[in-house]
Amino acid sequence: xxxxxxxxxxxxxxxxxxxxxxxxxxxxxxxxxxxxxxxxxxxxxxxxxxxxxxxxxxxxxxxxxxxxxxxxxxxxxxxxxxxxxxxxxxxxxxxxxxxxxxxxxxxxxxxxxxxxxxxxxxxxxxxxxxxxxxxxxxxxxxxxxxxxxxxxxxxxxxxxxxxxxxxxxxxxxxxxxxxxxxxxxxxxxxxxxxxxxxxxxxxxxxxxxxxxxxxxxxxxxxxxxxxxxxxxxxxxxxxxxxxxxxxxxxxxxxxxxxxxxxxxxxxxxxxxxxxxxxxxxxxxxxxxxxxxxxxxxxxxxxxxxxxxxxxxxxxxxxxxxxxxxxxxxxxxxxxxxxxxxxxxxxxxxxxxxxxxxxxxxxxxxxxxxxxxx
Numbered sequence: 001x002x003x004x005x006x007x008x009x010x011x012x013x014x015x016x017x018x019x020x021x022x023x024x025x026x027x028x029x030x031x032x033x034x035x036x037x038x039x040x041x042x043x044x045x046x047x048x049x050x051x052x053x054x055x056x057x058x059x060x061x062x063x064x065x066x067x068x069x070x071x072x073x074x075x076x077x078x079x080x081x082x083x084x085x086x087x088x089x090x091x092x093x094x095x096x097x098x099x100x101x102x103x104x105x106x107x108x109x110x111x112x113x114x115x116x117x118x119x120x121x122x123x124x125x126x127x128x129x130x131x132x133x134x135x136x137x138x139x140x141x142x143x144x145x146x147x148x149x150x151x152x153x154x155x156x157x158x159x160x161x162x163x164x165x166x167x168x169x170x171x172x173x174x175x176x177x178x179x180x181x182x183x184x185x186x187x188x189x190x191x192x193x194x195x196x197x198x199x200x201x202x203x204x205x206x207x208x209x210x211x212x213x214x215x216x217x218x219x220x221x222x223x224x225x226x227x228x229x230x231x232x233x234x235x236x237x238x239x240x241x242x243x244x245x246x247x248x249x250x251x252x253x254x255x256x257x258x259x260x261x262x263x264x265x266x267x268x269x270x271x272x273x274x275x276x277x278x279x280x281x282x283x284x285x286x287x288x289x290x291x292x293x294x295x296x297x298x299x300x301x302x303x304x305x306x307x308x309x310x311x312x313x314x315x316x317x318x319x320x321x322x323x324x325x326x327x328x329x330x331x332x333x334x335x336x337x338x339x340x341x342x343x344x345x346x347x348x349x350x351x352x353x354x355x356x357x358x359x360x361x362x363x364x365x366x367x368x369x370x371x372x373x
Contacts, residue, residue: 007033007116009290010140011152012123012131015042017262017279018146019106022115023061024287026216035138036166039119040107042099045172047130048099048205049184049197049273051348052092057280063109071198073184076344079226081187081327083334087341089348094184096197096205098174123147126156129257142290143258149243151264154250157262161251166321168269169244170300171217172207177234184273187224188330190323191332193271194224198230203237209270211321217241245277246270253302254295261286265302271316274309274349281305325368337360339363 009025011018014036022032022346036042050058050065058065072093077086110117118138127133130139145153146315154160178368179198187194193212199205206227208220217240221228248267253260282302289298319326333340345351358363 005033005136006139006141007031008140009033009098009142009144010129010131010138011146013034013146013148013151013262013264014038014040014104014107014117014119015044015148015262016106016276017148017264017283018144019103019110019115020057020061020280020283021144021146021261021286022107022330023063023110023113024283025290026113026115027062028111028287028291030287030291032110033118033138033140033188034110034115035118035121035123035133036308037120037122041055041103041329043100043241044245045170045207046099046270046275047174048096048102049195049198049276050097050102051091051274051277052094052336053274053277053348055092055095057277058105061106062113063105063111065097065105065359067096070095071200072096073178073182073197075183076185076348077181077185078188078330078333078340079185080368081202081330083330085330085334085337085340087184087337087344090341090345091349094132094348096179096184098199098205123152126153141257144261144286145258145260145264147264149246149248149263149267151248151260153258154260154264157255157258159250159252159255159258161249166211167168167245168208168209168211168216168247169213169242170207170240170270170296171220171240171242172205172223173206173217173240174199174237174334175231175234176202176205176237177204177231180230187227188320188326189223191320192223193320194221194227196227196230198210204234204239206231253299257295259286259290259295259298266306268310268313269317270314271320272309274348278306278309307354308346312343328368332364336363336367366372 008031075088185196195207
């Protein structure tokens with residue numbers, strides 16, 4: 001070993017969750033060291049649609065989004081089973097932004113406030129709060145596992161649990177063409193959804209999410225004739241990137257002074273597009289616990305943070321798995337666009353469930369329990 005280096009907060013994983021945690025703890029006066037096997041800018045298949053809550057959280061982290069970077073979106077449109085329905089976000093707009101650009105902004109902000117980095121540094125082993133690398137040992141007063149969906153820190157620390165749902169996967173590609181919508185469009189068909197967003201003034205991103213066995217982007221795209229028509233003549237701007245299986249649930253969030261954040265701390269599904277929103281707010285929450293030198297409130301506060309998003313994820317996963325339920329849901333929302341607007345305000349705008357009201361709750365329940373055709 002070439003020696004040991006100590007710090008306040010040692011963060012394994014230099015993606016958005018790890019960088020947000022590093023920024024948040026530095027803003028509270030703690031030192032932070034981020035370790036990652038890759039080097040900026042890091043690309044990934046997911047995390048390009050910044051929902052309004054994620055945009056707001058970035059502001060709290062001091063990360064400015066230049067107005068000419070990426071492409072804004074003002075709402076969500078669902079398309080499928082012969083119907084189309086859309087609604088605006090209640091306050092802020094979202095932003096479609098290529099993952100490497102977002103990563104560069106986070107690295108720039110972290111560097112500006114004094115976060116330390118160990119890029120191109122694979123972690124070989126974990127013992128207590130100490131990790132082994134090719135350059136020596138690194139130890140933190142706190143060790144944060146922010147190493148993603150299939151976290152090794154989660155596994156090595158004995159915090160890993162088991163997935164409880166069927167296996168779902170995603171694959172993403174960008175096309176060179178002008179965005180045709182100010183919304184994130186979600187196309188539905190049996191067993192698969194297609195997500196479309198503007199990622200730049202002359203580029204759109206398309207992601208396929210599906211359950212079951214192996215597939216590829218082109219095969220899945222053929223299941224959406226309307227989308228095939230939209231993309232006719234457009235050329236691919238990036239290579240395909242995939243992710244999954246998604247559902248990952250730890251047994252616990254921390255053990256001793258080892259704690260998980262972001263996807264490493266548990267993930268359900270990207271079906272609502274709130275992954276980065278949750279990761280950024282979780283990082284802010286965790287930073288307060290670390291600054292107080294007390295992790296005991298962390299699980300309870302995280303359950304409160306994720307309760308509303310997980311409720312909507314379960315609803316949409318149920319619709320994804322049951323075509324009859326999906327058809328009822330889409331018809332209900334198309335016939336009641338005000339109900340969709342209220343649901344979007346709750347899901348993406350952080351409004352309380354009471355926003356739905358008794359009449360809205362009754363319409364939702366009656367519509368979902370009604371006939372499927």
